[in-house]
Amino acid sequence: MTYILPPLNALRAFEAAARHLSFKLAAHELHVTPAAVGQQVKALEARLGVRLFERLHKQLILTAAGQAYLPAISEGFRHIAEATSQLRPSGAVLLQLGVHGSVDLRRLELAEFRSAHPDIGLRVLQPAGLHELVEGKVDLLIARGLGHHPGYRCDRLNDGSGLGDWLVAPEGTADCPEVVSFREWLRAFLADNPRTNHRRPRLVGISGR
Template identity: 40%
Template sequence: MKRTHLPLNALRVFEASARHLSFTRAADELAVTPAAVGQQIRALEETLGVVLFRRLTRNLELTPEAEQALPALQQGFLAFEEAVRLLQAGQSSKVLNLAAPRALVAKWLTAKLADYGRLHRDLRFSVNAHEAGEVDFTQANLDLAIHFGGEPQAEGIHGRTLGDEALVTVAAPGAGLDAPCIAHPLDPETPCVESALTLADPGLAIDAAAAGLGKTRVPALLAMADVAAGRVVLLEDGVPAGGQWWLTAPTPQWRQAKVRELVAFLTGAAG
């Protein structure tokens, strides 16, 4: 019989019945009625063209054919159980592989992962820098990726947002709105006539502002820790950022408890 035609549920019922030599005890194990067990056995006998049990007055007895096949069937179910265990062990790996923009890693993500790691001491994190474009989750063996912009559009990729984002203007304490501008790619429309300095990412722009090189307009999520530490101050209220931070992954990764739990923590931490 071809693999695609194997009556696996009926074989499971047969194995339990053969082990107990009782439809009633097999039904208790399988959480079904004895009548349902009997129906499955009769259907299996018809499908295979083999009598599996002799019905005696008080119990059951295996036919020679059933007795001969039972050990191989039980080994098969043990192999199924081992395969399921290996699949679950892979999904429950204690390593989380993430990709995120370098600025987000430096200014927000590492601190949040440290907080999360204190709650889950057995977890380990692997974080790769990823600035723009589509992420190859398979090649990079990623569980989760974070990007700034719009909702993911790639087929099979789903996301959760960290919430609405705003651009805020920050500078070193004592600096004013007349400070030189520091530009970066996430704010191509810096409201200055001319930028005194252009840097590769908003994290570097915040550090340059803290060093007294000017003011910069950056996503609020990236600036909050430096503002709280007093390294920079807010010069202007936030304006809509034109995008959000998205935590994204393919459908299979969202089935992993470790991914769902981390996403729930990060989305709560950003609120």
């Protein structure tokens, strides 16, 4: 049997927007822009040939078709998530770390983190920037810049002001156990290895709001 399905990203955008009744909140959850969510929903409506939302001034309302469609789509995603969870080895969590291009990964000694946290599978994408974080390609980012990004928690990795290295995570996932574990490990590692950043570094939490 061949399943005739709309694009998965469009379904995810619809399901998140329908739950929140907001493209902005859906975008924050999916780590994309509100415009991207709106475009995905519009493409889904065109493919289905029905309107799923009424777009009023500063308000998003599900149409009758959207209300009928949402429960089955949410249930489908729940089944996929449960099946994936059962397939994954017990306790295994994947953390995808993005790193800007000028960081020498050998000096970070990430093997120590992997050894200390065997329950967390760490994957690294380099080079990576805020675009990869916004698009959901990475969960956490070591970025170079000023570190002020609305909707993201930014922790400075070195002393001083102006440009620097920052650990950046979406505020919605910044307190997930695997992210906290990496942040705490990185704080301890940099404290023990000050030459990694040329002077003794510290993490200074800055709200992105």
